Amino acid sequence: MKRLIATTLLLNALFVALLLPRYPWIPWIAADALLLAGLFALWPRGRGKRLLAGAIGALYAVLAFFALSDVLVRQSIGRPFNLYLELGTAGSVFDLMKSNLGLGLALLIILALAIVFAVLGGYVARLLSQLGGGTPARAGQLVTVAGIIAVAVSWLPQSTVGLSAARLTAAQIQLAADTHQSTQAFRQHLEDNPGAGQISPLTGLANTDVILGFIESYGISAVTDARYRPVIGARLDQMGQALADAGLHIVTGRLRSPVQGGQSWLAHTTLLSGQWIKTQLDYEIFLASDFPTLIDDMDTTGHHTVAVMPAITRAWPEGRAFGYNRIYDSSTMDYRGPALNWVTMPDQYTWSWFQRRIRDQASTPLFAELALISSHAPWVPVLPVLNDWDAIGDGEIFNQWKDSGEAPASLWRDTERVREHYTRALDYALNVATGYATRHVDNRTLLVLLGDHQAAPLITGGNASRDVIVHIISADPELLAPFIDNITLPGFGWGVQPGQDREGPTMARFRPFLQQQFGAPLDVAEISVTGTIEN
Structure with missing residues (x-):
């Protein structure tokens, strides 16, 4: 018994x-x-x-x-x-x-x-x-x-x-x-709404380089959470001053990502497609649907479309389905510096290489998507920003930081230190992006810097908003004016600080907004369909 x-x-x-x-x-x-x-x-x-x-x-x-x-x-x-x-x-x-x-x-x-x-x-x-x-x-x-x-x-x-x-x-x-039911409904939605995915030449951007820079884990908690606001808020203030000194203008808002902590490709696809892609199955269904995206819009406008993906380290057949003219991954970016744990190369190299090898040699306007990964976990090591961008070259200069910092397995034993390193890595990413903008953004450039998703709940807490911060930068204020007080993409305003009093619209609203403001007008019903399907 x-x-x-x-x-x-x-x-x-x-x-x-x-x-x-x-x-x-x-x-x-x-x-x-x-x-x-x-x-x-x-x-x-x-x-x-x-x-x-x-x-x-x-x-x-x-x-x-x-x-x-x-x-x-x-x-x-x-x-x-x-x-x-x-x-x-x-x-x-x-x-x-x-x-x-x-x-x-x-x-x-x-x-x-x-x-x-x-x-x-x-x-x-x-x-x-x-x-x-x-x-x-x-x-x-x-x-x-x-x-x-x-x-x-x-x-x-x-x-x-x-x-x-x-x-x-x-x-x-x-x-x-x-x-299964949700993915079937999503598949049916794509089949039932072919008009919502029409290709629209963005004639208002015909002579403009459009650059999407996705900053890893740049979520709204970076400025709403008291643990990160002192560092990131100060960095944004410095960004605003540096941009102003360079004669640039900036608009800032927030968008809601379909994911948190990972699966960045779902956020990228949501923004590019105007469809709410929240699961891997949705992603696979979308790729198989031949549904057009912002890439097709820009290609039809006359832009050379490129993807710069330093985190891609093996075959990426999904990338071809998006229809980019060229895709560059870690093996085709000529990097000769050290890998930094998961991060294959620092953001400063990515920005430098993109300018030297892509923009400076382009004969037509560019549409470029850059995946910026220095603020990706494990957030160690965090490199300093080099003042001399011309010295970056093929990245050998970064070898001085090979094996620097502690091992991730050691850092991640202490949650507070992980959060500190997250803040430092994000500060680095914003600092580098600002340096690129002040050097290379002009009145024929529309630079969109945005987060792909919030960091993991370990960093943000379990009930944090899924909004990310979005900055839009140009030397031409007329390119930025449509973002202000727009009902399709509400909540954007002049300056570097996002609003904290309202949730942002979904990332799926971004493509319909660009079509509405810079291309052939969309029917209001079509804008609603592409912007709000979230189930």
Whole structure:
């Protein structure tokens, strides 16, 4: 009897632990653990009992993996773990681990986790298979009855009894069903609204270089969160003064990103397409749809369209689907400096290379998308900004910072120091972008600097807005005037500071706004469709 009680308590603790990431309160009793203990106590020893115990142990190991993954996904990209979506991003997660920790350590961590989950599953299987030996039948019957009652009680609101394994499994099934339904609705929307994706020549920008500079993790929390506002607010003030001294003008606002903490490509695609692309499945459906984007608009206008993607380190077939004239990745940007953990090259090199190798040699107006990655986790090392941009060359000058800074695995043991490094990295990214603007933006340039998404909830907190900051810079104020007090893209104003009193429109509004203001006017209904589909 004592053995049955002890084993039941152990199983209860193990099963309750599955619910820790998903509940604001923790149930005291896992009803399914109690019921399993009773049933296995009644079942005589035999091969069938061992096989079923092994199957339940294996299921427990999988569910424990789901529970840990839920904690990590919530902390990194601000949403629950969804197996239906995560299968498509496993490769990107491994690449991130490999870049930050090295291949050997990344594989070692994966192996260690696999062993831990296997041991957990084996332990649960062993506990179940050993139940029943020497236990009075009446004791097993009492525990079984208690398990049945617990299952019934678990359905009561705010009960201290929970169905742990069953609810975790049901949650993944429900998420899969909801995600499938959502993606089917998105697919149908693209098929039903071909007019919303019309190509519109942006004749008002025909002789203007249009540059989209996505600054990694530049979210609104950079200026609304007291932990970051002193540094980033001061940096923005310095930016405003530097731009004014260079004869440049700036408009600032905010846009809502579909993601947080990662999957930047969903934000990029949302902005370029005018469609709300919030999951990997939406992204894949969109790529397969041949739906036009801002790239097509600019190409039709007569611009040479390029993508500068220093974070791309392997084949990127999706990039060709966007229709850029040229795509440059880390292997084609002539960089001879050191890699900086995940960051393949510093932003200052990216800006310098783009100007020397692309803009200075262009014979037609450019439309360029730059992915600026110095403010990407792990935020170490943070380099100084070089005053002599002409000395940057092929990046060998950055070799003096090879292996500088501490290892990410060491830094990330201290959350406060991680936040400090995030602030410093973002400050660097804004400083470099300002340096580029003051040197190379003129009255035939429209430079759009914006965040791709907020940083992870570890940095922003769990309930932070998903808005990012957007700066639009030019020497020609007439290019910026349409952004002021516009109903299609509300909330933009002169200066470097974004408004803090209202949420921004979605990134999906940006393309319809440009079409409306700089190209052939869109029908109001079409603007509404492309700008507000968020489900």
